Amino acid sequence: MNPCETxxxxxxxxxxxQLEAPERAGxxxxxxxxxxxxxxxxxxAGLWQRLGELxxxxxxxxxxxxxxxxxxxxxxxxxxxxxxxxAPRRVSFFPAWAFHPMPAMAAALLLVAGLAxxxxxxxxxxxxxxxxxxxxxxxxxxxxxxxxxxxxSLLQQQSASDxxxxxxxxxxxxxxxxxISDALLHTLKYDASADVRLSALDAxxxxxxxxxxxxxxxxxxxxxxxYQQSPLVQIALVDSFVELHDQSARALLQRVSTDTAYSPEVxxxxxxxxxxxxxx
Amino acid sequence: MMVAERLRPMVMPAPRSVPPDxxxxxxxxxxxxxxxxxxxxxxxxxSLFERHSGPLLNFFLRNGAPRASAEDLVQDVFVRILKYxxxxxxxxxxxxxxxxxxxxxxLDHLHKRRGEVEWDDVYTPQxxxxxxxxxxxxxxxxxxxxxxxxxxxxxxxxxSRFQELKYEQIGAILGCETGTVKVRxxxxxxxxxxxxxxxxxxxxx
Numbered sequence: 001m002n003p004c005e006t007x008x009x010x011x012x013x014x015x016x017x018q019l020e021a022p023e024r025a026g027x028x029x030x031x032x033x034x035x036x037x038x039x040x041x042x043x044x045a046g047l048w049q050r051l052g053e054l055x056x057x058x059x060x061x062x063x064x065x066x067x068x069x070x071x072x073x074x075x076x077x078x079x080x081x082x083x084x085x086x087a088p089r090r091v092s093f094f095p096a097w098a099f100h101p102m103p104a105m106a107a108a109l110l111l112v113a114g115l116a117x118x119x120x121x122x123x124x125x126x127x128x129x130x131x132x133x134x135x136x137x138x139x140x141x142x143x144x145x146x147x148x149x150x151x152x153s154l155l156q157q158q159s160a161s162d163x164x165x166x167x168x169x170x171x172x173x174x175x176x177x178x179x180i181s182d183a184l185l186h187t188l189k190y191d192a193s194a195d196v197r198l199s200a201l202d203a204x205x206x207x208x209x210x211x212x213x214x215x216x217x218x219x220x221x222x223x224x225x226x227y228q229q230s231p232l233v234q235i236a237l238v239d240s241f242v243e244l245h246d247q248s249a250r251a252l253l254q255r256v257s258t259d260t261a262y263s264p265e266v267x268x269x270x271x272x273x274x275x276x277x278x279x280x
Numbered sequence: 281m282m283v284a285e286r287l288r289p290m291v292m293p294a295p296r297s298v299p300p301d302x303x304x305x306x307x308x309x310x311x312x313x314x315x316x317x318x319x320x321x322x323x324x325x326x327s328l329f330e331r332h333s334g335p336l337l338n339f340f341l342r343n344g345a346p347r348a349s350a351e352d353l354v355q356d357v358f359v360r361i362l363k364y365x366x367x368x369x370x371x372x373x374x375x376x377x378x379x380x381x382x383x384x385x386x387l388d389h390l391h392k393r394r395g396e397v398e399w400d401d402v403y404t405p406q407x408x409x410x411x412x413x414x415x416x417x418x419x420x421x422x423x424x425x426x427x428x429x430x431x432x433x434x435x436x437x438x439x440s441r442f443q444e445l446k447y448e449q450i451g452a453i454l455g456c457e458t459g460t461v462k463v464r465x466x467x468x469x470x471x472x473x474x475x476x477x478x479x480x481x482x483x484x485x
Contacts, residue, residue, distance in 0.1 A: 011469075012462045015440065016447060044473045047422070051441050051472075054419055057341050059333050063351050067329050067358060074362055075322055226348060 007034045007041045015048055073186040076179065080152035147173055148180060155183050160193040167196060171203030181207060185220050194230040201233065205240045218246045225252060231263045238269045242276050250274070310374035318365050328374070329358055335443055336382055342438045343386060344427065356385045376449040379439065383453060425476040433468035440465050 010031045013019055019028045035042045151173060154166025167187060173180045187200040201221075208217050221240060228234050238256075241249035256262050257270040310331065316324035333354050340350035360381050368377055426434055439450045440461075447461040454461070 008466050009462075012466045015465070040473075043477070044469050047473050047476060048441065048469060050418065050422060051426075051437070054422060054442075056334065056338050057347075059337050059354070060351070063333060063337070063354065064329070066351075066355055067326075067333070070355060070359060071322060071325060074359075078322075227352070 003034055004038060004041055007031055007038065011041065011045060011048075014045075069182075069186065070190070073183065076183070077152060077156045080149050081156060083149055084153045144173075144177065148177060151180055152183055155187055160196055163187065163191065163193070163196045164199055167199040167203055170200075171206060181217065185217075185224065188221075188224050189227040194233055197228070197230070197233050198236055201236055201240060205243065208240075208244050215248070218244060218248055222246065222249045222252055225249075225256075231266050234262065234266045235269045238266070238273045242273045308373060311371060314361075314365070314368050314374045314377075315370045317362070318368060318370070322362065325358060325362065328361070332375070332378060333358075336378075339379070339382060339438060339443060340386060342426065342442060343431070343435060345386070345389075349389065353382070353385050353389055356389075357382045360385060373449060375443075375445065376452050379443065379445065379449075380453045383435075421476060421479050425472055425479055428475045428479075429468060429471055433464070433471060436461065436464050437468045437472065 007030075010019065010027050013024075013027070014031060018024065019031065035045055147169070151166050151170040154162050154169065157163055157166070167184065170180045170184050181204065184200045184204050188197050188204060191197050191200065201224075204217065204221065208221070221237065221244075225234065225237050228237065234256075238253065240246075241253065253270045253273050257267050257274060259267070262270075310328060313324045313328050317328070336354045336357055337350050340353045341347065345353060357378065361378065364381070368374070426437065429437070436450065436454070439445050439453065440447070445453070447465070448458045450461045451458045456464075
């Protein structure tokens with residue numbers, strides 16, 4: 001083995017700090033002497049040193065926010081799944097279809113409807129204003145919780161058609177339920193299917209039209225733009241900014257209209273969006 | 281059964297040369313945090329994110345990902361950590377397992393975006409104004425030389441130099457023996473030196 005080959009083995013050990021052990025003092029000395037004599041090996045050793053001095057990129061604070069949102073959504077999804085999971089059974093009383101998301105949700109809604117009917121009829125025969133109000137409020141809470149559970153559960157399903165169904169149910173509730181609105185926003189950002197993301201955007205946009213002053217939602221829609229790879233969703237978002245008269249999106253559209261990283265169709269749409277009277 | 285099938289690709293195979301407990305690392309705070317995540321304390325993942333999101337971001341950037349994709353991939357790694365937490369072996373090195381996941385996430389990302397050019401972007405380090413002139417030029421040259429390496433060579437240098445993983449950990453991630461990692465690191469460094477010298481002779485505009 002020539003000195004350079006020996007040095008190559010020792011250098012690889014040195015890079016892992018393995019030559020610092022006292023019993024390897026001989027190897028350390030050999031390597032040091034060789035690096036004084038051999039320019040090629042010394043260049044490689046120097047390069048290793050300078051590689052370690054390359055500056056590192058720092059994570060943006062925004063990344064932390066995204067993580068927190070993801071964790072929150074994950075925990076909410078897990079809680080919903082736990083609540084929706086059937087209790088362990090020794091004997092299967094219900095048929096298997098009862099545990100599929102759609103029939104289960106339909107059954108839950110029927111149950112709630114039945115309960116509502118029961119409360120209503122009982123309320124008519126025995127009016128007791130204060131307790132009746134309380135019961136109705138409780139019932140309303142139960143209905144809301146069941147619907148919320150069903151939507152969150154559907155949005156967690158593997159199948160894109162189940163998630164689409166979840167978005168569709170969620171669209172009816174998103175205006176009044178911030179949890180559903182957050183879940184739809186999460187779907188818009190992270191769902192693997194462009195169809196589901198488009199559907200979530202549609203649902204959020206409908207909610208935003210009913211609450212045009214919801215600046216948080218508008219800000220979140222602007223933020224969701226950067227998560228999108230699909231030109232279809234990008235164009236749909238541009239359209240929603242225009243429709244919602246979202247002034248906070250103007251800077252984004254200006255940047256997108258000139259940034260060649262986006263497809264020509266998206267740039268063109270952003271330029272079109274900027275030309276609309278919305279901004280005046 | 282279905283869940284087990286889905287998890288199978290994520291279970292890290294122990295290389296034959298490494299005894300089962302060679303990757304274990306007593307007193308590793310990451311291990312404690314990951315065990316807490318396994319036990320349903322998902323908030324412990326926040327501490328793991330705090331400790332590792334920066335190195336992970338740089339892992340993806342140095343492997344050629346644009347900033348937005350690198351941030352998405354960091355997010356993806358933590359989603360996968362949650363999803364596949366059952367496959368983590370308590371007492372083993374968390375970082376080795378995490379980079380195994382990160383590598384898979386990166387390969388999946390590349391596979392999905394096959395044919396697109398985004399990963400050809402060159403990661404150029406941002407140099408502080410005070411460090412201009414020679415140092416800045418040298419760092420740009422080094423970063424470009426690194427990008428000119430084959431993905432395999434670049435990856436092994438990133439894992440050993442920037443992520444400061446031990447050869448046996450890299451072997452566990454790449455599925456090869458420790459001796460092989462050592463040889464590959466040296467070959468990658470030799471090629472990096474050659475690329476760097478070529479660029480330096482040509483000069484970078």
